[in-house]
Amino acid sequence: MxxxxxxxxxxxxxxxxxxxxxxxxxxxxxxxxxxxxxxxxxxxxxxxxxxxxxxxxxxxxxxxxxxxxxxxxxxxxxxxxxxxxxxxxxxxxxxxxxxxxxxxxxxxxxxxxxxxxxxxxxxxxxxxxxxxxxxxxxxxxxxxxxxxxxxxxxxxxxxxxxxxxxxxxxxxxxxxxxxxxxxxxxxxxxxxxxxxxxxxxxxxxxxxxxxxxxxxxxxxxxxxxxxxxxxxxxxxxxxxxxxxTSNPGVPPVLELVYVHRLPAGGRHGFVMRPGYLNFQKINAGEILAEDADGPIAAPCAGYLLMPLYQNQGDEGFFIVQRYEGSASY
Ligand SMILES: [Zn+2]
The missing domain is CATH 3.40.630.10 (Zn peptidases)
Known part of the structure; x- marks a missing residue:
């Protein structure tokens, strides 16, 4: 391989x-x-x-x-x-x-x-x-x-x-x-x-x-x-x-509810708090990251997605929630 x-x-x-x-x-x-x-x-x-x-x-x-x-x-x-x-x-x-x-x-x-x-x-x-x-x-x-x-x-x-x-x-x-x-x-x-x-x-x-x-x-x-x-x-x-077997316990359909965008041309000092995983459950108000203005709290509860732990990227993190609509798609 x-x-x-x-x-x-x-x-x-x-x-x-x-x-x-x-x-x-x-x-x-x-x-x-x-x-x-x-x-x-x-x-x-x-x-x-x-x-x-x-x-x-x-x-x-x-x-x-x-x-x-x-x-x-x-x-x-x-x-x-x-x-x-x-x-x-x-x-x-x-x-x-x-x-x-x-x-x-x-x-x-x-x-x-x-x-x-x-x-x-x-x-x-x-x-x-x-x-x-x-x-x-x-x-x-x-x-x-x-x-x-x-x-x-x-x-x-x-x-x-x-x-x-x-x-x-x-x-x-x-x-x-x-x-x-x-x-x-x-x-x-x-x-x-x-x-x-x-x-x-x-x-x-x-x-x-x-x-x-x-x-x-x-x-x-x-x-x-x-x-x-x-x-x-x-x-x-x-x-x-x-x-x-790769995502035990994660709902089959989820919906994007929030994107933390970084300013164009600079990250404004954005640093994700260490240790977050994809699909980790988070609470509203939980401090997820910091930037030049101070702590960044989750605006809502949900599952965290794609927390940014690399130098390049335009989004700091995403929050998704279980999709409550019809599951018949
Ligand atoms: Zn990619």
Whole structure:
């Protein structure tokens, strides 16, 4: 198994540094675009997709009846930031999808604008003369605090049911809490106006937890099964267990209720209090962090999500609560 600290493999499958692999099944179906490393300090998704392509190569040898419907395109996100192990170089690649300008010339305002164009070019390339009728985007991430394994998607029923199929808690309402994400770009139909597109973000756990790679792999396999690329009988049930045991006691559907945003261009001295975990229960008024103005208290009770324990990032923490609406999505 590749370790999380291995350097980027050079051309591991005869593809480009951008493309981990492009698997074309023998039957028509959706195009699943799986992206790892949109944040350069989150290599677990990349490692998981590399392992998946190893498995896809071996599968027909050990399981002669194996078939694949549709296509899987696996990409590395922020190549430059992955090389240096940083979240980003100039700006957060997962916050700049609001104003995407394609192929004007070769000059880009930021490293990340170039990376974004590189990803879209790889997807364009996969779609040339392709019969696929639907695009499904899976964006693989990890977090600084341990314990957070969940999925994020839009609040419409098809997206929520797809996210639920991954087998981890689904957080509603994150799309309106985060602007300019990869998820929102693909969901809004800006990439491809003709084909329907669903998109899900999967948070696999801590950045350096080796199990994050296993979870990202399990979630990708679950997604391939739920969109019909692979059949139930070809998927091992240990993928289900890997995910279902990762968040004991956390409700299956939760809703974003609060985001503690940091001021643009500076953190105003924000420091999270040590020891907080993803999905840790917190009380209203509990002091979670400090900044230059003093202590920062939780405005409401709930479960803490993505407390910021790294130097780069635009949000200090998120609070989610059990979703009390209809569970039938
Ligand atoms: Zn991330």
């Amino acid at each position: 590749p370790s999380l600290t291995d350097p980027l493999p050079h051309d591991p499958l005869g593809e480009s540094p951008r493309v981990i692999g492009h698997y074309v099944g023998e039957e028509n179906g959706p195009l699943v675009v799986a992206i790892g490393g949109i944040h350069g300090n989150e290599p677990a998704g990349v490692a998981a997709l590399e392992q998946l392509f190893e498995l896809l190569r071996e599968e027909p040898l050990i399981n002669p009846g194996f078939t694949f419907r549709g296509e899987l395109l696996a990409l590395r996100g922020n190549l430059e930031a992955l090389r240096s192990g940083r979240r980003y170089i100039d700006t957060d690649l997962n916050r700049i999808w609001r104003h995407v300008v394609r192929g004007v010339d070769d000059s880009y305002p930021t490293v990340e604008a170039r990376e974004l164009d590189g990803m879209l070019a790889a997807i364009d390339n996969a779609l040339v003369d392709s019969p696929v009728a639907e695009i499904v985007l899976l964006d693989l991430h990890t977090t600084t605090a341990t314990g957070g394994v969940f999925s994020i998607t839009g609040d419409d029923a098809p997206s929520l049911s797809l996210a639920a199929e991954l087998g981890v808690p689904v957080i509603k309402g994150m799309l309106s809490g985060l602007q300019g994400t990869t998820l929102s770009y693909f969901r809004s139909g800006q990439y491809d106006l003709e084909r329907p597109c669903r998109a899900v973000t999967f948070e696999a756990g801590g950045h350096t937890d080796p199990v994050s790679v296993d979870r990202a792999l399990a979630a990708t396999v679950n997604l391939l099964r739920s969109v019909g690329c692979v059949r139930d009988e070809d998927v091992s049930t240990h993928h289900e267990e890997t995910l279902r």
